[in-house]
Amino acid sequence: MNQYDVVVVGTGPGGYVSAIRAAQLGLSVATVEDDRPGGVCLNWGCIPTKALLRNAEIVQLFEKAETFGITVQGMKADYAAAVQRSRSVADRMAKGVEFLFRKNKITLFPGTGSLKGKNVVEVRGKDGPTTLEAGRAVILATGSEPKSLSGVAIDEKTVISSNGAVRNETKPKSIVVIGAGAVGVEFADVYRSYGVEVTLLEALPRIVPIEDEEVSTQLTRSLSRRGITIKTGVKVSSVKPLAGGVVVETDGGRFEAQQVLMAVGRAARTKGVGLEALGVAMERGFVKVSPTMETSVKGVYAIGDMAGVPLLAHKAMAEGVVAAEAIAGKSPRPVDYGNVPSCTYCRPQVASIGLTEAKAKEGGREVAVGKFPFTANGKAVALGETEGFVKVIADKKTGEILGVHIIGPEATEIIHEFAVGRTLEATVDEIMHTIHAHPTLSEAALEATLAALGHAIHI
């Protein structure tokens, strides 16, 4: 029997971060992985899609080159090459995780891990089963997998999930994307950039439904302008094969395409982990955890997608740190779930933190809203990227920054000014008194804050 202080099952962003943090704190750590280190994030999710989206962006820039006085002749965008590049980026990042494991003396056991007791993990790998014993704790970080609609099987050929979309080197002529959350919108962007006819379906009344309503409106306009067909408030009743493709029946019409991308969300991977036998408490399909990420079974921790919403890599990483530190006997600050940035990397990018305007007003609180469009931002105009805006929602009385919503160039980078500000409990006054370099896109953050205070300068 192999003994370690901590055994981590799953090496996605939650698992590998918790393993490294535990090792940093002097604990001996084993990790178990049935795929490649890095999990969905590095191999099949965040990172490879960002590589594809970069390709999509470059294609779009070429299409716009004329407006910069640059004429391009004979441009060819090879989709297979884009996927290959994306794969090599993912490979590189996965190798990075292997390097970090070696550096921190973390042992990796390839295979499927499951609990055989509260401190015993069985690994079924190629070379037969191995048993690992955890002296201090087991951290479960088995992640999530794409969901489908009931009665619709994902074959990764005609009905694909993000797993297939990120691997397939051939693009369809046309595709129906079901679900307009981050995954659906990002792939819609990639496919459209490569000339695919894209129909984006959303059951809720607007795309990117968790974002502020004004952001959804702006993004709908931007994506429609690029030729993406958007239907919201439609419920899919069936997805059936058709000669040379599929047909999607909805209460808002019938859509035919060569492929369907199922982007209706992700479900926690909790089967086969051994949770039931140990009596680990569950809640709405996720493992129930304490503020230090411990499950109902002492010494068994769960982090990341399997431990609840939001299903985001950076939330998993933060939870991984909390779990490792708690196991090492520290008293970590629990994850602040109200302050997790949410980012969508389509073009224009979408980023937000805190409450939407509607949510902020729900409690009957008086709010001040400031909005600043990138059309009035010098850097954005110079870049030729003027779509979108920054919107700041503040408490009228205290100036507390309740929520920030950005759509536009580098939105996913600009948001962190407000993430730091909210962590430090800065108010709109502190943002106002912070000198923002000129010319930068971040000036739009300052101006939106000033707008909330009623005195934006540049508009």
Added chain:
Amino acid sequence: MAVTKVVMPKLSEQMESGKVIKWLKKEGDRVQSGDILAEVETDKADVEMEAFGAGVLRKILVSAGSTVPVGSLIGVIAEANDDINSVVGQAGGGAPAAEGGAKPASEAKAPSDAAAPSGAKPDMADRPAAVPPQPRSEDPAARKPAPSKGPEAPGSQRVQEVVAQQPRTLQTLPSGDGGRVKASPLARKIAAQSGVDLKLIQGSGPGGRIVRRDVEAASTAPAAAAAAAPVLRPVTPSVTGPEYEDVALSPMRAAIAKRMPLSKAPVPHFYVTSEVAMDRGWELREELNGLEGQPKISVNDLIIRACALTLLSHPGVNASFQGDRIRVFHRVHMGIAVALDEGLTTPVLRDVHAKPLAQIAVEARDLAERARQRKLRAPELSGATFSISNLGMFDVRDFSAIINPPEGAILAVGSVRRVPVVTDDGLGVGRRMALTLSCDHRVMDGAMGAKFLQDVKRLIEEPLRLLV
């Protein structure tokens, strides 16, 4: 030449370890005797630690936030050219290491080491050390010829081990960093709008920073008097949140957890309960509180006064078991249990037998308020000869308290209730209050406790006696 060791002071009888909240001087700062070096958190209160030697604070060995046992070396004061290596070196082996891997700040960071004015003389002679100077034989190589300073013979290096004897309250002294309060901008705004004084709040953020939740908690916390009328807030039962959480023991909770079994198990408790008619006491109190310019008197103040007077005539209850003898006190120092969010503390009202009711009311209120702010001085936390614990504000009929050793007894006070009582003509409504005395059987017997309680009851039922 003198090297002054700064050690974690023992600020109360029970204190075993203390946490350095923050250093008010940094390495390289010149300090005079009496300067406040640091703030220390004990199991009872936050207190300031004074320097008893003058010189340069050469070394800080325990960083803010770390907890060390009493007596551990936490810093060194010496002249800029003194060799402190032997003293510091000894800390590693001799003094227990600080929890959480306290990192001694680099000595290179002390900029004034070389530039320190050499004219400043240590004024050791003015202030005797708490512990007699310990002559130490030093490595001869470490000795340097020094000009004669003060009473010491040249060449004899004197190492003084000094502890802070007189911790002063945080409230009455300007803090070393100019009174700056660490608070988030949002916390400051909410505090300004809700009239909360940030100086009175303990921050829960990183490094004790006051954050929004601290101010909100302070502004919604019931005032001392409001505790009598608890507000029932509707709580939405949650089935979605975490099932439980493990809360680390605060120093106070750890002290209570450690101390109470030391009483309940070895001290043979017995209990005597009596019911007191509060009708006249209640009326008197209302009458007194109607007088302009008089301090508000609480029921507890009446009981404190009654016990203080009664203890004088029942010295056997005002006594402590001392192994082979019983110590009988001639003065009454009353411990008053004060409930805090994180536990309880028992500040001591001294010489209460000699104080009139109004003075008791003022002093008891002051002690309770400062206890809630954790701003009590160490002497106010020890030396009680008898204690009172009152849960009346929680609508408790009666209860039994655990004796706080080495005291011999504690009185548990229930709430004043309106109950049906039998009068000469039948049934009436009266105010009644239960008193339960917990007694150490090694010190007294049942009858002694009962007689004491009988006299307390009589005094409260004939409350004018409390005024004379």
